[in-house]
Amino acid sequence: MDRKGGTVFRGTSSFLIIVVCVSLVCVSPGRAVGPAAQLADGIWTVQGRAIQGTRRCGDWLVRLTNSGGQLSGVLSLARSSVPIQNLTLQPDRTFSGTTRAGLTGSRHTRAYKVTGKFSGDTVSLTLQDSMCPPRSGTAIRQASGS
Numbered sequence: 408m409d410r411k412g413g414t415v416f417r418g419t420s421s422f423l424i425i426v427v428c429v430s431l432v433c434v435s436p437g438r439a440v441g442p443a444a445q446l447a448d449g450i451w452t453v454q455g456r457a458i459q460g461t462r463r464c465g466d467w468l469v470r471l472t473n474s475g476g477q478l479s480g481v482l483s484l485a486r487s488s489v490p491i492q493n494l495t496l497q498p499d500r501t502f503s504g505t506t507r508a509g510l511t512g513s514r515h516t517r518a519y520k521v522t523g524k525f526s527g528d529t530v531s532l533t534l535q536d537s538m539c540p541p542r543s544g545t546a547i548r549q550a551s552g553s
Contacts, residue, residue, distance in 0.1 A: 450548070
């Protein structure tokens with residue numbers, strides 16, 4: 408047996424095993440690992456009460472909806488609701504989005520930032536704006552059909 412030939416054969420067989428394994432990983436249908444695979448469809452409604460002693464830090468409600476891997480949300484304040492824009496869900500299940508300042512009907516609304524994290528069926532979030540201290544809340548997922 409030629410020692411040099413044995414080395415070439417051993418090196419070639421190792422190379423072939425690696426190529427076959429890599430090919431199987433590339434061709435095999437895998438489970439999605441993006442945000443859509445991590446978050447169940449449903450609706451989360453987080454409510455917060457007004458801050459005592461303030462006129463401009465009233466009751467609020469954030470409704471988040473995940474449908475088919477698409478996360479959307481609405482912020483409701485007093486008698487107005489505004490969409491949460493640029494709502495992005497990260498692979499670690501954190502998210503953030505903003506609302507635009509402007510007129511909603513006859514009411515002026517400030518810009519808000521919504522940040523949070525999903526953990527199982529629970530969401531924890533924080534609502535921030537330029538006039539009030541950060542406000543936080545949690546909610547449990549409701550099925551989309553409910």
